[in-house]
Structures are given as C-alpha cells and as structure tokens.
Amino acid sequence: MELHLKDKVAVVTGASKGIGLAVVERLAREGVKVVAGSRTSTPELDALVAGHDVTFVPGDLSTTAGAETLVQRAVERHGRLDILVNNLGAAEPRESFLTIDDAGWQRIFDLTFFSAVRTTRAALPHLVAAGDAAIVNISSINARLPLPMVVDYSAAKAALTNLNKSLSEEFAPQGVRVNAIAPGPVRTPFWTAPGGFADATAAAAGTTAQEALDVIVPQSMGITSGRISEAGEIADLTLFLASPLAANITGTETLVDGGQTKTL
Numbered sequence: 001m002e003l004h005l006k007d008k009v010a011v012v013t014g015a016s017k018g019i020g021l022a023v024v025e026r027l028a029r030e031g032v033k034v035v036a037g038s039r040t041s042t043p044e045l046d047a048l049v050a051g052h053d054v055t056f057v058p059g060d061l062s063t064t065a066g067a068e069t070l071v072q073r074a075v076e077r078h079g080r081l082d083i084l085v086n087n088l089g090a091a092e093p094r095e096s097f098l099t100i101d102d103a104g105w106q107r108i109f110d111l112t113f114f115s116a117v118r119t120t121r122a123a124l125p126h127l128v129a130a131g132d133a134a135i136v137n138i139s140s141i142n143a144r145l146p147l148p149m150v151v152d153y154s155a156a157k158a159a160l161t162n163l164n165k166s167l168s169e170e171f172a173p174q175g176v177r178v179n180a181i182a183p184g185p186v187r188t189p190f191w192t193a194p195g196g197f198a199d200a201t202a203a204a205a206g207t208t209a210q211e212a213l214d215v216i217v218p219q220s221m222g223i224t225s226g227r228i229s230e231a232g233e234i235a236d237l238t239l240f241l242a243s244p245l246a247a248n249i250t251g252t253e254t255l256v257d258g259g260q261t262k263t264l
Contacts, residue, residue: 006031014088018188022235028052035074062110067118081126086116091153112156168251177250184257185228224259
C-alpha cells in the first residue's frame with residue numbers, strides 16, 4: 001500500500017529501541033526524513049542512520065531544553081516538520097503505591113507525559129505551518145486499565161490520552177491531526193530488559209522470562225489472540241495514522257492489545 005509519505009519530515013522520540021526504533025525503521029523505508037531523539041543511540045539505530053535519511057539527536061527529552069533542541073535540529077536540517085511521534089515512556093515494576101516517593105512520580109511523569117507536552121509544544125508551530133500534519137501519541141491500555149504494578153505509569157498514560165483529545169480539538173481545524181495508539185504488552189525492552197516486567201512476572205510465576213512472555217502474560221491478562229504484540233505492529237499503525245490515507249481520522253485512540261480489553 002502506498003502511504004504517500006515520501007520526503008515528509010518526522011520527529012520520533014524514544015527512538016533508539018522498541019516501538020520507537022520500529023517506527024524510525026518503517027518511516028525511513030517509506031522515504032521519510034527522520035530525526036530520531038533519544039538519550040543514547042543503539043547499534044540498530046546507528047545502522048538506520050548509516051543507511052537512510054535518519055538523523056540521531058541525543059538529548060534528555062524529559063527536559064524542556066532537550067525537547068526544544070530535538071525539534072529545532074529537525075527544522076534546521078530539513079526546513080519543515082510534518083509528523084511527530086511521541087513514543088518516549090518509562091515504567092518500573094512497583095511493589096506498592098506506598099513505595100513510590102515524589103521523585104519517583106516526577107521521573108515517570110517527566111519521561112512519559114511531560115516529554116510529550118514539551119516536544120509537542122515545540123513542534124506545533126512548525127506542524128501548523130506545514131499543513132496536513134500529524135501527531136501520533138503512543139499511549140497504553142494502562143491509561144484505561146490501570147495496574148498497581150505500574151500505578152505511576154498508568155496515571156501518566158491516562159494524562160497523555162486526555163491530552164491527545166484536547167490537542168485534536170484545538171489543532172485539527174488548523175491542519176494537524178492528533179491520534180493515539182494504546183498498545184497492550186509488546187515484545188520490547190520495556191518487557192524483556194533484565195529486571196523488567198518479564199523477569200518480575202517470571203519470578204512471581206516460578207518460570208522463565210521467555211515462558212512468561214509467551215504463555216503466562218497472554219493467559220493471565222486474557223489476551224484473546226494468545227500472544228503479545230510485536231513492535232512492528234505498533235509501528236505499522238503509526239505510519240498509517242501519520243499518512244494522508246488517514247486524512248479524516250483525528251482524536252482517536254486505537255487499541256492494539258490482542259483483544260485484552262473486553263469493554264466496548
């Protein structure tokens with residue numbers, strides 16, 4: 001399917017791994033000029049920089065300066081901005097709400113919510129100027145299915161989902177479509193990194209991290225498809241929502257959770 005994205009300019013946050021890396025890879029293959037923001041790079045992102053029109057901009061996107069620098073570098077390099085993908089987020093397995101202090105709450109909100117606020121604020125004047133632009137916010141089913149293990153992350157994603165709708169209401173009339181994707185569990189470092197959620201689930205179930213991802217998580221979370229999602233599946237939907245094929249889609253939140261969410 002031709003997405004009509006060639007020569008568009010995109011900024012992607014949290015771009016060095018997981019969903020962000022998959023989005024960068026697919027955008028690059030479509031001929032998009034991608035500016036990838038992350039604290040550090042990875043060999044996989046370095047390979048995309050070497051082989052495509054991908055620019056890596058290091059920085060702390062939980063800060064105003066980091067977000068503004070990322071957008072500024074994109075506009076300086078390419079003269080415009082057409083697409084923003086707010087993907088950056090972070091979570092830690094929590095034993096209880098009572099174990100999270102103010103600094104812990106602030107860290108998760110800075111990375112998961114305020115990074116999107118700050119990057120979007122910097123990007124919107126350029127998106128409006130470009131016309132027919134798009135923002136895709138990577139939220140989570142935890143915005144509507146909060147879990148004690150990720151209570152702070154759930155609250156941050158709920159704020160992002162709310163912001164998504166508000167931005168659409170204000171800026172869709174100005175030519176900027178704003179949509180969100182709410183993934184369930186995805187096979188990314190968010191789950192697979194040492195000490196992450198797969199390890200925590202495995203420890204509780206007395207099994208391996210691989211078994212936890214392949215069997216325990218789908219079964220315990222009621223994932224109808226019987227498996228967790230892959231990063232590329234989230235990226236594919238991101239590209240569609242960013243493309244002119246979705247020209248009259250705005251203000252939406254699309255689930256990619258294998259049927260985990262049972263409510264209408």
